[in-house]
Structure formats: C-alpha cells, structure tokens
Amino acid sequence: MAITREDVLHVAALAQLELSEQEIARLTEQLGDILEAVGKVSELDLSDVPPTSHPLSVVNVFRPDEPRPCLPLEDVFANAPERDGDHFRVPPTGVAEESSA
C-alpha cells in the first residue's frame, strides 16, 4: 500500500504544515515504508481476533464528580503566546464560531 504525493499533501494540509519539494519527496518515501512495515500484520489471518483499541485489559476508570482546585491565572497564561486581559489572544478565526464540531 504505497503512499502517494497527494496523500502527503492532504495530510500536510490537515496538519497545517507547509512542506518543501524535498520534504514531500522524503516523507512520501518514509511514510510509505512505515505503512508497508505495519501492513505486514495484514498478511496474517486475523478474522477471529477482535480489533485492539487499547493495549491494557483495564476498563472503567472513572473519577467522582467532585470539583478540584483550578490553576491560578498566572499559571494558566504562563505559556500563552499572547494574552488579552483574562483571555488567550489568537489570530482572527475568520469563520463563524464552531458550535462544538
């Protein structure tokens, strides 16, 4: 299952990455190699094996619905690229607000 140049450009666009021609060529090859290696698994007959979404056999880890202290504002904004009062300042989003995609 080789990966195409178009696949790489599509994934790059979704990840909002700009790639040089050289990078596109290198990544097309490398991602192809990775897929091929992972694809080895499909040579096995696994029709009886349920898909594994998690390596652990643990289920149902929960937390009680009890409030815990939040961060002080100086810690909240410690790594913010830009701050506007008590808000994170970001570039204009340009499109209507997503109502929880």
Added chain:
Amino acid sequence: MAEWESVIGLEIHVQLKTRTKMFCGCEAGFGGEPNTRTCPVCLAFPGALPVPNATAVEWTIKLGHALNCRIAEHAVFHRKNYFYPDNPKGYQISQYDEPLCLDGSFVVPAEDGDSVVGIVRAHLEEDAAKTVHVGGATGRIVGAAHSNVDFNRGGTPLVEIVTRPDIRSAEQAKRFLQLLRQTIVELGISDAEMEKGTLRADANVSVRQVGETGYRTRSELKNMNSFNHIARGIDAELRRQIETWESGREVVQETLDYEVKSDTVTPRRRKEEADDYRYFPEPDLVPLAPQRDLVERLHGELPELPGARIRRFEEQYGLSYYDAEVLNGSAALAALYEQVALDGVDAKAVSNVLMNEFSATGVDPATVNGAELGKVIAARATIPREAFMRALAESGDPEFRSETYLGETLVGDRSELEPLVDRILAGNPGQVEAYRGGKEGLLGFFVGQVMKETGGKADPRIVNELLRDKLSA
C-alpha cells in the same frame, strides 16, 4: 407537479449539568471569570491525562434508556482531529464507531397519533471553548482584529444525539425537540436551554418526491437558537431545495446558516478541506464497559417521562390531547394537576383553571399546596370571582390556606340583588333598548355593571337570571 416529501434528521447537543468537566475536576457550568475554571487537562498542557467523570457516564446511560437505546457493553472514546483555537489539544475527545448508546427510538405523541423517531446513537464528548471575536471595522467576524478564547466551557460534558431521518415536517421537528428537551430536563441531567446554548440542534434536511424510497442530497442547517427558528429554518431550506429541483438544478451537499432577519439560508464559507477528522481510539482513556447491574439500576431510576404522561392524562382523566399536553408542559404543573384532580375535584375543571387563570398568575406550580388549592377550585362557583383570582395569585405562598377565601361568600339573595339590577337597567336606557333590539351580547355589559357595584360579590348565576327575566319582560 409531483408532491414533495420532507426528510429531516436532527443532531442534538446537550450540555450536562455535572459539577465538574468531562475529563478533569474543574468546575463546569456558567459563571466564573474567564479562564479561571481551567487546569492542565482542559488547557492541554503536555503530559496531562484525562479521567472520565463517572456521573457524566451514568447520566448518558440514563438518557440512553429514556431514548430506548441499547446500552453498549463495550464503548470507546476516539480522538476527532481538527485545528481550531477553541480546541487546545488539536482534537476533541468524542466517540466514533463504539458509542455508549445506540439504536433507540423516541415516541412523540400528537393529536392525530404517535410518531416514532429513530435514534441512531447518543454518545459522550467534550464541549469546545468559547471564542470571542474582537475588533474589526464592522464588528463582523470576518475582518476581526483578533479573537479571544475563554476555556471555562472547554471540556464540559456534552451528549450528542443523532436521529434517523424520520421527521417529515418542520413542525414535527420542533415538537420532537420540545419533548426531548422536557424529557432531558425531567431526567435532571441538563438545563437544556437553547438560549444559553446548553441545548443545540442542527438539522439535516432533504426532500424527495412521494413514492421515492432512496434519499436525495441533504444539507446541514446550523445556527438556530430557538425552537421557532429551527422550524422556520427548516421550512426555508425545504422551500429552497424544492425550488432548486423544480428549476432543473441539483441540490449540493453543504452546510448552511439560517438568517432569521431575512428568513433565508446562506452557505457557510467552505472549509479548505472537506471534513477529515482522522478518528482513532483515544490512547489515554481505557474503554467503557458499563456493568449490567449499573445499567439495570439506572433504568429502574427513570421517572415517568412526559411523552407517556401525556397519554396517561388523556386516559386517566378523560382530558383532550391539547389539555394533556399543556398540563404536561412541566413536571411540576403535571404533579399539581394530579394532586388536585385525585382529590376528587372535577378533572376537566381543574384542567381549565390550571391552564388558564392559574398559568396567568405566573406562580410556580412547584410551590403550591395542591390540597388547599383544590378546595378553592372546588368552591369556585360559590365564592366571589375576585376572591378566587386572589387565591390563585397567592397560592404559592407557604401560608396559603383555603379558609382565607372560602369565607367570602357570594351575594345570591334575589331580594338583595333585584333593586340593584333595576337601578342599573334604569340608568342605561340606551343599552336596554339595544338589547331588546337584538344586541344580546350586551348582557355581559349589564352583568359587569352589577359586579362592579357589588365588588365582584354577586352570584353571577342569579344576576344572569334576574337580568334575563327583566330584559325580556
């Protein structure tokens, strides 16, 4: 021209009113200065790990039961990848092909019978943060100088409910949503208020000609903030699609916003890439395997739901569909009704009083002592109208007692009322003549005059009799 049929499916988001967020212990809900309800988990600091809120999972199962869903024995959280400033991780934790609740149905009673809307799924996810657009010459979003983000809402538990395309009209969609909202409110899991955004609904709309079995291309309608806007938005989109097909063009799949002012739909700016969320299982969260005894217990905890209660009211109290629906507009009003009606007061009379005079007072039915109110309603024909109205207005008072009002009796003595009636007739010769000339609606005028003179204490039955006798004499 062939007849068109509407095909509508809904996607509803419900914000749960848990105390804390979905995956961290930050307080959820309204209030709090911007960004003060945040922590490393909901701000997506590196290394922070989510832990699911047990209550949110239980409430979702409860809602699943109310929607007659199958509760999955094995459910998984997925990452839904997208970049937007309201989503600090670069993905939303949601559910994909293994949701918590699936394959349900929701019965919507109506005057002309029940309709059943299939439920594809109900799953649990986290809400996005709030972005506020600041500046810009016109104040419009496009051209805004920058945007500000408040992460207080980010990470609040959200249930997404997806219906099958079983809805056939805008009105039916509205009624479905109203009943769903009431069901959710009565389950006690959300305030489900559209104006506050704790209940949001998008509609998938298409049309087809009657007799067609497949579906035509649908559009997704967003940005509707009230039940009425949803109905109007769907209607506007149905009109647009029918017009498009009839003029020989094709409906294309797109996302539209409903604009209230112009009553039209407008396409959203197309995203640069089609939706490609690259879902994959969230490696930071282990699967959910709801234990069957918990699932059973939650089923047992379901209250009687409003849809079923409407039908029971019709049957048990012999009410019309309309009355049963209005009385079930809130659990508290329905409970008050039952308390009074079961006390032996005429069921239809109680229904009329509660729907009309009582509702007009604005008194919260939850605060009313039903036994005392019942005595007042039972005596309504024998006490002055004014005392009756005062009783209703004061029925929410903890000190409310029926005796206060029952002591005020009507003047029903003919000999006492007759001179007064004579005086009023003598004082209004023009109206008397008009009445005798056929304007019988004037009877109400005379009754009103007598009531005015007696401070509302005259027995209207006797007054009517006296007036009719004398006017026809």
